[in-house]
Every structure is written in structure tokens, then in C-alpha cells.
Amino acid sequence: MDIAPSPFIPPAPKPRTSPPSTLEMIRIVYRNPLELWGEPSYNEPWISVNGVGGPLVIANDPGLIRHVLVDNAKNYKMATVRQKILRPILRDGLLTAEGDVWKRSRKAMAPVFTPRHIFGFAGPMLKRTEEFVTRYEEAPGTVDVAHDMTLLTYDILAETLFSGEIAGEPGSFAREIDRLFETMGRVDPLDLLRAPDWMPRLTRIRGRKTMAYFRKIVTDTVSMRTERLARDPGNVPEDFLTLLLRAEGPNGLTRAEIEDNIITFIGAGHETTARALGWAVYCLAEAPWERDKVEAEIDAVLAREPDPTKWLDAMPLTRAAFDEALRLYPPAPSINREPIEPETYKDLYIPKRAAVLVMPWVVHRHRKLWDQPDAFMPERFHPGNREKIDRFQYLPFGAGPRVCIGASFAMQEAIIALAVMLSRFRFDTVAETKPWPVQKLTTQPQGGLPMRVTRR
Template identity: 35%
Template sequence: MATTETPLPGPAGLPLLGSLLDLKNDSLATYLRAHRTYGDVVRITAGPPGLRAQLYAVFSAEGAQRVLATEAANFRKDNTFYQEVRETFGNGLLTSQDADYLRQRRLVQPLFTRRRVDGYASALTDETSAMLHRWNAAPGAAPGPTVDLLDEMTRLTLRAVARILFGVDVDAAVDVVERSFPVIGEYVLRRAYSPLTLPRDWPTPANRRAATAANELYAVCDRIIRERRAQGAEADGEDLLTLLTHAGSAEDDGLDAAEIRDQVLVFLLAGHETTATSLGFALHLLALHPEEQARARAEAVRVLDGRTPTAADLDALPYLTMVLKEAMRLYPAGPVIGRSAVEATEIDGYTIPAGADVIVAPWVTHRHPRYWEDPERFDPERFTPEREKERPRYAWFPFGGGPRACIGQHFSMLESVLALAMVLQEYELTAVDRTVPVSAGITLRATGPARCVLRRRR
């Protein structure tokens, strides 16, 4: 049995660069390989001599629970990745810490109660109806048009979250986000993985491209926020931006304009890319598995009988919820979660030193053979209530966990299940692409298409 004196196992990598190239080329495969070869706690060395970093990866459900929940105060968002995200997207809920985080969470939490989120259901279904109408009008030979599911779901969820955030100001925000986010995301990722980064204000081509994209994104957010704040008490809408401008308490006057922008940027990032990943892969997996697709459709048709779903239907769609959870197991939108250890901590018999960069990886834990039989197989039955109770709490954690768990969990589940039901009522899906390559960016991202043929049901 391992003890605290046992050296941490891990790959040797290349003599000069360690595992840096493996991490840059395919970090998800590198973590899976490390787990299968070395176990539940692995040390990965990356970078050239003098700039070499040590990364401590924790892959067990029990270890993930300690990092994210039971000892969360000892594992902070102080690593390079979060610093790059913070400098780009501001100090919102995703990146803030300590008193800033507690204050923001207290002010924003009332906006994400189940009752409040359920009130957004009509906006979500309106956007889904518009997508289906566009599909219905698409030209194409029989049996129907071919679409890239991940592209379509990204467009859908972006429009939905922009509508819920901004109300009537959807189109201007969507156009800017579609142009800006890919540029900014690639920039953040490249800097986070580089052992040596240049100052952001140096006029390099990459810095200039990122600054232009960020400034355009900030400008549209600032304009809408300024207009909404100028309305003052007259702004009585139910969109999130109006609610953010009114957020406050007896102890706190509320968020200033800069803080509101930081929250808006985080909501735009986390509110559309993550849900698009979950929803797109759920549809693609159903397109690959006709029996499960037929069962999911039968549930949607039985419950809805052709009508548009509402938030009240969510609990009546358990199989669709199981499909979504299984898609999130295989394709977690946040495949890797980073922290920095404050003090030395023993996990699974090994000591993680103070100051260490630590990751937990849903991508790996969701495939851990101790918790998941035949882990690469798509099987929604894994998520019956009985089988969920048999597993450790952190065998499945696509929304993170502990005090920093995603505030938008119910929003994402509601949007995804209602959209799945609407699509399946209208269409039968047949996969064109059998596999979809992915990589880890700020969120999980597809590096190839997820096309399917749509056959409209009569």
C-alpha cells in the first residue's frame, strides 16, 4: 500500500520537454493514458529545464471530492489557466475568490433559483422552435437536410442565453460573440499551456487579434449595460441583465457596471458553450443508437403529444434526462478542472505538496472502471435512481462540485431536456460522422464535425 513517503508515479516524457508536447497535442488522451498506466494520483512533468512545471492529477471520485468539496478551502483557483481566464473575461463567478466570490454569489444566487430559471423556459423553447422552423425550410434532397449538430446547438444555446441575458438586444450580442469567442478562447488556451508568455500589452500579432476581439465584446456588453442602467427603476424586464442591475441587499448596494460586465461575460461563456456541448453530443449519441433514440422519442411524444414543452414537464421526462446525463458522462463540457494547493495534502496515499498545480478530470473519472462498467459504451440506464445511489458522489461531476459548483446547473438541464424533446418529436436523426474528435479548451470543444441527416416525422 502507498504511504506518504512513496514517490508519486508518472510518465517520464521527453528529456528536455517532459510531457509538454503530449499535453499540448492531446491533453485528454494524455490524462487517460497516465491514469491507466500509473493509477489514481499521477505527477506529470512538463516544460524545459528552468521553466519546468509539475502537475498533480487526481483521478478517483474520492480524491475529486476532497479537492472540490471537503477540502475546497485548500485548493484554490490560483493557477495559470484561471489567471488567463480572469484577465480576459474579468473577475466574475467563474474566477473570483474569497470575499469577492462570496459577495457575488450572494447577489447572483437569487437569479438562479429553480422558480426563476423555470420562468425562462418559454424563451428557451421559442429559440428551439425557431431552429426547427429553419430546419424545416432548409433545401435538400430526400430524406432531409444534413446538419452539424454541434454547430447548430452552439447557435441555439448562444441565442437562448443572449435572449435571457439581454432581452431584446439579442442579435447584436450574438454576432459579436460568434466572432470574438473563438479568437479569445484560442488565445487564452495558448497562453495557459505556454511555459513562457509575453506581456499582453506587447504589440504581437496574437496580442493584437485578441485585444481587438475582446474590445469588441466588451463594447457591446458595456453599451447594453449602460442603456439598461440609465433606465434605472423604469427597467422592469425579467432578463438577467435587468435583474443584475437591481441586485442588492441591505448589506450591499449591488454590482457596479464593471462587475455586471464580468458576470455577463461569464454567463455568456459558461451559459452557451457548455450546454451546447451536452445537447449536441446527446443528439449525436442518439443518432448513433436508434433503439435509444426511439425510446427517448416515445417518451417525448407520450408526455407532450405534439405540444411545446414547459418547465413543468421536466420531471415527466426521466429517460431524456438519463440520456443527457450519459452524454455528459462521456463528453463533460468541463473535462478538466484546475486548482492550486495551499498546504500539503495526502490523497489516496500520496502527498501533494503545498503550492502544487492540481487537476481533477471528469473526462477520466467518468471513464474510471471502478465506477463504470464498459465505460466507453453509451448506456443511459446507468442513470436510473437506483444505480446512481450505488456510485460515489463524485464518480460523475460535469458541473464541478462543492462550494464552487456551477450556479447554472438547473438552467442547463432544463434547456437541454426541453430542446431534446422538441427535436425528437419533429425529427429522426441518422449519424453521418461515427466519431467526433475533441480537445480540451476553456470548455470541451469538437475539432471535427458531428453531422447527421434529419428526417422529418409526419
């Protein structure tokens, strides 16, 4: 009789058994916030304490999460600390804008992310991935999968949303993205203490050169398309970039808002999918019994179904493996809100200006919500099981009015990328593969993901 293998337990910080001192907490938050959370965070429905910067509520209960993100979302704005980190990078992009600016941006982008448009992106996604993986034919051996996924998702983003017309060179783009998140993507201790804005933040000073690099890419990209629209308006692709520029005007977006949204998508937008793909490939390599199932499914579907728009629905095991990687390593590990007015949920009092943290990293590993929460078990998301998961205990794309507008785009992109890569190549860990999850806006593998690639 076959004995089922023990589930793979991917690397993650162990929950703290005692609270850190204030100084230690500031140091941990700067270095890696994922290492901050203690046993109560993974066991209690919510925690309410007085933190360094004021009242702090950690929301783990799906009912409370729904209340904050959906039912009473109008009483919650983006948290001050989160805005201090992200706004210097994204300014009035969709992730950081609020009020009328956010509404205008969301309305302008909505047509790009309809099912019809997303299905239309499947062909270019497939083409770019097939071109990308030829590098593994030419140079088999050890590669950094984390770095490669950044390049691949950049290629896909450039082709689909910008019709291949992004200024700048992909290799330098990937390097600068890493540098940006290493500097400006970290929590600055002064932000945690809610220090006045006039006090200089070292993280932001270190990131100025990189930020200028991205701003130049955006300005040059917009200039290229604007000139093309003026020169030959009837022969311009109706992509994300064109739709944004057509939304410019007195009742639409300003030029600055357009540029902010472009930098949001070429920075944060592609980065999240890249990280999720890297972690998925890594987890499958460490759980070959799961990889065998995924490879068999991909081979069967590709043999009978050439249309990539059908793959997401036709590959439930592949999707389940990706969903499980998203659970263990949510690209956006923290959702931060702040109540405009004080309120009470059940017996929890939430004071005005409290930092309310909904942390997918913690919720996805909560002892009361998941069986064997630290294990890589894609069967949680197999058909018949995934329907039992509460909508508000699994939040890789957030929830409510500010749910990720590109969620369907990202899922289609990920399944196409995995199908192409895993149908042709096998990725295995090597002695140097020792990733450690670190929160720098996204959940990144410190040390990269060096892996051996061989032809299947």
C-alpha cells in the first residue's frame, strides 16, 4: 500500500512566543515585518493593543475582515503608515489614490480588465512566454527563477498593456525594481512612529535615483504614445496606455495621474505576479508528488486544447498549486486601513485613527482557519474543497471596493506561464536554494530562487 508523503513545509518565520521591545520591534519592522508576529496573531480572531504609533487592531476573523473591507468600507481610509511608504513611489496611482481621484482612475481602467479584454491578452501572453523560455533551451543549468519571473512578467505586461511600447531596457528594469523595493519599499522607523513629514527618511533618500529612473521610463513612454496618437490616431492600439491617455481631460485624469497609474502597473502590478510565480515553481519543486500531478494535467490539456483562454478552467490542479503558493506567500502580505470614525464590531472597540491590519500573511496561516496551515497542500483548492473556503479567509487580491483590478489578468497570465514552462522544462532545487520570505511591499525570496532547469 502506498503511503502518502508528508506535506512540504516551506520556509517561514516561526511565530514569536514573547512580544519584542519597542526598539526590537522597530528593527524587525524595518528588516522584515513577517518576523514580527507572535502566537496570538495566528490563533486569535483579533488583537487590540496600543502600539508604538497608537492603537493597533489585527483583524483575522473573516467576519471582521468583511466588515472592514466591505460592509463598512466607507468608514475606512488607507492607513497613514501605508500611505507614507507607498505614496512617494506611486503618488496618485490606483493603489494609493483615494476619493474622487481613485474613482476616476478605477473608471478609466475598468474597460481594460473586462473578461473580453483579458481573453484577448491570452494570445500575446502565450507568445511572450514561449519566446522567453527558449533561454532554457540555449543555456540549461542553474538559473535564478525569482529574477527570471520578473523579466517574464515584465515582457508580458509590456506586450499586453503597452503593445510592446515601454521605454527602457528589461534587464535594467528588473535590477532597478529590486533596488526600489530594497530602499523605498521598506517601512521607515520614522513612519512607524508617525513622525512629521518634514523629517527626512533615509529609505526615501536612498531610493531617489531609482525613483527618478522609473519616472523617466514613464515620461518617455507617454511621450512616445502621445506623439503616435497625434501623428496617426487611426493606427494606434487600443491598449491600457491609449485608454488612459484618452481619459485625460477636465472631467477625467490629469497627466500626472496617468503617469502615476502607469508606474503603479509597471512596478507593483507585474511584481506581484512575478513573486507568486517564483514561489509556485519553488513549492512544486520541493513537492515532486504534486508537481507530477500538475505536469500530467498540463500535458493532457495542451494535447487537446490549443486555446489558452480555456486553460485556466481546464487546469484545476495547476490553478490549485498556484492558489496554494499565493496562500503561503501572498504577494501583498498586508492590507492596512484606518477608521475615520470610531466604531464597535461585536465586543471589539475600534478607536478613531487606529491602525487596522488585515494581513493575508497571518490570515492565510491562521490555526483556527486552516488545517496544517504551514504546509503546501494544493488539495485545499481542488474542486469540491475550494468552495468550502470562506471568501474572507483567503485574500491574495484583497476584497471589497479596492479589490485588485488585475486579479483575473494575473490568474490567466500565471496559468499560461506555468503551462508553457512546466510542459517543457523541469525545475529542481539545488544546494544553494535556501529562500527566506521577506516583506518589501511584496513577499520576496531573500537570496533568490536558484534552481536547476532541465528539458523534460
